[in-house]
Amino acid sequence: MEPTVAETNPALKTPTDLARNDTRSVADALNASLADCYALYLKTKNFHWHVSGPHFRDYHLLMDDQAAQILAVTDAIAERVRKTGNTTLRSIGDISRRQSIVDNDREFVGPADMLAELRDDNLKLVERFREVKDAAEEAKDNATSGIVDEWTDQAEERAWFLFEASRKG
Structure with a gap:
């Protein structure tokens, strides 16, 4: 297996007792x-900016709260990658090569479709x-294994809120 940037660059080499090959799978x-x-x-955020209709205020605020929660997790994930002695994403291109959540570039998306799409995407994130x-437990990376439970719970909660907000009363 080819050495990572963190392994070959002393400035990025983080001390860890975890096996390097195991942490690569966790970092990936x-x-x-x-x-x-x-x-x-x-x-x-796109849907937050473009939502319209009779439930505008509720959906606008819900999506803003959820976007803030998602953004807050990004730093914790990236820092966990670095703590295991690996390197993280560097660009929008890097993100696009790795993402499984499909972008939505449509000019208009109805509110019900927005809620359903975000619900499904949060479940993909779960x-x-x-x-x-699974990778963390295989690598005996207890810290990652423990912290990912919180991120999972948050994504499940977002999916639940989006589901409930989309129900017809």
């Missing part, structure tokens, strides 16, 4: 989830976090 899973967080953040959990 973390970076994939980080890419999805950025994709979901931008989509959530799947990514479960991949992080």
